[in-house]
Amino acid sequence: MRKILFALTILIPHLLLAQPGKPSSQVTVTGKILEEGTNAPLEYATVAFINAEGKIAGGGITDEKGNYDIEVEAGTYSIQFEFISYKSYKISNQKLFKETQLPNVYLTLDIENLSEVVIRAETTEVQIHLDKKVYNIGKDLTTSGATVSDALNNVPSVTVDVDGSIALRGNENVRILINGRPSAIAGFGDTDALRQLPAEVIERVEVITSPSARYDAEGTAGILNIILRKEKTLGLNGSLQTNFSYPLGSSVTGNINIRTDKFNIFNTTGVRYNESPGNAYFKNIYFDDSVENPLVIEDRKYDRVRQGINTNLGMEYFLTESSSLTASGFYRNSENNDLNTNLTNEYSTIDDLASSTTRTENQVEDDENYQLSLNYINDFDTNGHKLTADFQWEKGSETQQSLIDEIKTFPSDQLLPSELITQLEDQSEYLVQADYVLPIGENAQFEAGFRGSFENTITDYLLREQQEVNGPFVRNDSLSNVFDYTENVMAVYSQYGNKFGKFSFLLGLRMENTQLKGEVTAKDVTSDSNLDLNINFDKNFIGLFPTANLVYELSDRENITLGYNRRINRPRSWYINPFPSRSSEANIFQGNPDLNPAYASALDLGYLSRWKKLTLTTSVYYQYETDSFERIQEDTGLQTPNGIPIIRTIPINLSTNTRIGFEVGLLYNPAKWLRLNGSFNFFQFETVGSFNDIDYGAKNTSWFTRGSAKVSLPSKIDWQTNVFYRGPDNNAQTENEGILSVDLAFSKDIINDNATIGFNVSDLFNSRKRQTLTTTESFISDSEFQWRERQFNLSFTYRFNQKKDRQKGRGDGNGGGYDGEGFEG
Secondary structure, three states: OHHHHHHHHHHHHHHHHOOOOOOOOEEEEEEEEEEOOOOOEOOOOEEEEEOOOOOEEEEEEOOOOOEEEEEEEOEEEEEEEEOOOEOOEEEEEEEEOOOEEOOOEEEOEOOOOOOEEEEEOOOOEEEEEOOOEEEEOOOOHHHOOOEHHHHHOOOOOEEEOOOOOEEEOOEOOEEEEEOOEOOHHHOOOOHHHHHHOEHHHEEEEEEEOOOOOOOOOEOOOEEEEEEEOOOOOOEEEEEEEEEEEEOOEEEEEEEEEEEOOOEEEEEEEEEEEEEEEEEEEEEEEEOOOOOOOOEEEEEEEEEEEEEEEEEEEEEEEEOOOOEEEEEEEEEEEEEEEEEEEEEEEEEEEOOEEEEEEEEEEEEEEEEEEEEEEEEEEEEOOOOOOEEEEEEEEEEEEEEEEEEEEEEEEEOOOEEEEEEEEEEEEEEEEEEEEEEEEEEEOOOEEEEEEEEEEEEEEEEEEEEEEEOOOOOOEEEOOOOOEEEEEEEEEEEEEEEEEEEEOOEEEEEEEEEEEEEEEEEEEOOOOOOOOOOOOOOOEEEEEEEEEEEEEEEEEEEOOEEEEEEEEEEEEOOOHHHHOOOOOOOOOOEEEOOOOOOOOEEEEEEEEEEEEEOOOEEEEEEEEEEEEEEEEEEEEEEEEEEOOOOOEEEEEEEEEEEEEEEEEEEEEEEEEEEOOEEEEEEEEEEEEEEEEEEOOEEOOEEEEEEEEEEEEEEEEOOOEEEEEEEEEEOOEEOOOEEEOOEEEEEEEEEEEEOOOOEEEEEEEEOOOOOOOEEEEEEOOOEEEEEEEEOOOOEEEEEEEEEEOOOOOHHHOOOHHHOOHHHOHHHOO
């Protein structure tokens, strides 16, 4: 892997720099695009030069001052000026045979188009659609050298816990999509895969809190749809970004794009290596008098090495002026090496150490994922009459081997028998989908579609143990098993939307049939567990999921939205696999095959207002969920060979869950050199439920807030600071302390703005730690966990034939094909 990284670092710059000179027949056209009424510059507005045959012969986008500087073949053209949510402007028969400066162009908001409103700020660009918010994060300096998971933590309404758990408005039941579909890129729902992808591959993130019927009903909190980069500007262009970080890490990410009138070829490739140390602390106090050592303290140290390569290659072929076929492939290969050291001290009293044990787990993991997809789009006319069809095949494999050694260091040195764990996981998924959109009259639209996804995961878990020190490894038949899990979902939907004056609506209904099937193959699955679990199952669920989204425009800069949807949360395979983890003998996690899907109904009332320098977005939301998942901890009644009680964490359909919340977002640009961006989210949820005659009901109020300030300094230097704080919260058994995190970044454009150097610090005060206190009738557990320590990163980005952050140019707001709009069913 290091050899590959070195080779790419040497070769790619030579390829990027080897560009042909400007043909003598080209001329340069300059000008400026402004907003009508405010004279504010429109950054990322597009300029297209259309020849006599009606084909686009060239084009470009505006910079942060609204200026454009475009080279085009000498000739006579019609010139089209566009910006998302603004009315297009066209000038015809422009004779361009010499250097030309065109007069200023003023674009006005298209108040007849209620599908989206665009908000611009230097740290983010926000598009407000009827059923979603879209965040372009390419200009966030703190994401340089970061992962996709890190980038998501900078998106309003989204939080990423220290262990990588992603939540939307404080709710972890969120659906992660890549280009509108579940994907191997996201690890089939395992968010750990997002930590292995560079943030540079992202074009934008869609936050969908009130999904319409075209979307998969999975995810009671909503949907996060990650759209990958695909340049849409004519010609050859691309960029290269290198990063070097401490703790030791490096990466190279390159993207290249070739577009002509007939095809568009795009590729993004990244190579990464990084070391990510972490730590954890556990203190357990047991109340049972029969426990010999009632106080147990564990200190854990994590030394992780992550390295891998990912590439995304695709080609869009324009069959006609109104239809196209896109084929794309994704490949990811990663190798992870983790050394986890667990020091356990047992005390007979608070000050009397009874024993000390050091347990080390050396884990090696190899992952490989493939994804192939086809997308067909046919635009029957320019009014939105459209048919899309999609097919996707994915396959992933993971090989994980862990060697666990244990040595007692007090009261005397004693080497204990070792464990060897081998886990093989194979995943495959097929997806077929078709969507049809039919405009009716001037403002109405009908849409219908079908989707089928068929996913299978086979987990082969083999545990071998030494019966005596240095003895042979013997298979543990009580825990070794093969778990075969299948999830098949078939769905049909239809929806209808219309507009009457200032009022718009979109009503839909989706029907899904879910099959969950699991089968365990093992010699003995009962001798090490006191749970009565149905480990072989075949379940079918049919559900109806109505949706409604309403918009009323108070003015062209102010509107009110109301959304309703019903959602489902299906248990993932690791929540169902009934066999416990073995990273700690005294603290284990065990899946529950009796888990059923949870269902939720949600209401969302929103308000948007825009002024010249300030934009305000607010929402009040309510959700009621039945059969919600809760992870509870209980004493199993079993003990380790050292006599320590074994505490198990297991998910169950515990309760009903009522959640109500409020969020507000502000974008404020008081001066050209200062841009401010902030959000606040307050929520309260109440859980009602019991298990094994224990009441797990709880009521919790929590909140989180984030702010970002970007300052433009002299000499083209930008300075950005991000601050995030999540307030304390609790569930049925556990209280969580608040978490503060601060990120700092600087950047400077060089080489005629074709390159940028940057420096950033992630978690400046090394304070991103989760502190929890769990209290039950039989024990108290106090813990602290830090997944990754403070990180420093230095980056260099070079762009050829591409302006800074050019990926947010033509077509971003309209979707289509590969970039997600065609895959939302």
